[in-house]
Amino acid sequence: xxxxxxxxxxxxxxxxxxxxxxxxxxxxxxxxxxxxxxxxxxxxxxxxxxxxxxxxxxxxxxxxxxxxxxxxxxxxxxxxxxxxxxxxxxxxxxxxxxxxxxxxxxxxxxxxxxxxxxxxxxxxxxxxxxxxxxxxxxxxxxxxxxxxxxxxxxxxxxxxxxxxxxxxxxxxxxxxxxxxxxxx
Numbered sequence: 540x541x542x543x544x545x546x547x548x549x550x551x552x553x554x555x556x557x558x559x560x561x562x563x564x565x566x567x568x569x570x571x572x573x574x575x576x577x578x579x580x581x582x583x584x585x586x587x588x589x590x591x592x593x594x595x596x597x598x599x600x601x602x603x604x605x606x607x608x609x610x611x612x613x614x615x616x617x618x619x620x621x622x623x624x625x626x627x628x629x630x631x632x633x634x635x636x637x638x639x640x641x642x643x644x645x646x647x648x649x650x651x652x653x654x655x656x657x658x659x660x661x662x663x664x665x666x667x668x669x670x671x672x673x674x675x676x677x678x679x680x681x682x683x684x685x686x687x688x689x690x691x692x693x694x695x696x697x698x699x700x701x702x703x704x705x706x707x708x709x710x711x712x713x714x715x716x717x718x719x720x721x722x723x
Contacts, residue, residue, distance in 0.1 A: 542566060544573075544609045544621035549593075551668040551675035552701045552714040555631045559597040563671075564609035564621060565590055571613035577605050596626070604628045622673060633660050633712035638667075638700045645721045646690060652720065654685040656700035658712060665702040669694075670717070695722045 544566040554560050564573050573592035575583045585592040596603050604627050611619040636658035646652055656665040667685050668675040678685045687694060697719050702712040 542568065542611075542619040544568075544611055544619050545671075545673055546607065546609050546621035546624045547671055547673050548624065548626065548675060549670055550697075550699065550714065550717065551670055551672075552666075552699065553627045553629050553631070553711045554596070554599045554603070555713070556600060556628060558599050558628075559595065560599070560626075562594045562596065562607055562609075562624065562626070564592045564594075564611075566609075566611050566619050568611050568619060569613060571611055571618065574610045574612060576608050576610070599628045601628050624673070629711050631713045632710045633663065633702060633704065634658060635713040636665060636700055636702050636715045638698065638715040638718050640698070640718055640720060644719060645723065647723055648691060649689050650722075652687045652690050652694070654687070654698065654700070656680070656685070656702065656715065658702045660702070660704070660712070662705045663702040663712075664705055665700050668699050668701065668714070670697040670699070690720075690722045692722050695720055 549561045573585045575594045607624045609621040610617045639655045641653045666676040667678045697717045699715050699717045701714045704710045
């Protein structure tokens with residue numbers, strides 16, 4: 540069968556106009572090329588030696604919003620495809636939230652970890668992102684905290700959070716500063 544490509548945003552989150560992010564495609568592949576699509580339109584091709592292609596979006600505009608995917612080709616044949624990645628460009632009106640983690644930045648395998656995303660704005664929900672995850676939105680919360688039970692080494696990485704109002708307009712905050720979790 541076809542191999543799969545992981546596709547993710549680095550850093551993750553909703554991007555403000557003028558902001559920047561990178562669409563990353565990774566694959567246990569050979570020496571072919573990665574092609575990035577937005578919808579059905581081919582945007583870029585990267586000749587690749589290695590397992591990763593990075594396509595930057597800088598000075599983002601609303602036109603950059605949309606669904607992205609990657610194909611990996613060798614000799615014109617598609618050997619691997621990614622899932623679709625949703626990219627959103629929106630004005631960020633809310634204050635930047637603060638992300639903290641208990642019991643701390645370094646924990647042992649099997650520990651329970653609690654992430655707390657705090658924002659000085661009422662009636663918000665927040666997303667917790669883990670960079671490199673295809674579905675960056677790990678948890679959504681209406682209140683309080685995110686609990687990760689019995690963490691494994693795969694839970695290590697760079698986390699951030701972003702909040703939004705629970706009303707119909709759905710206004711967004713900037714993304715919090717990132718926090719690195721190490722699971723030993």
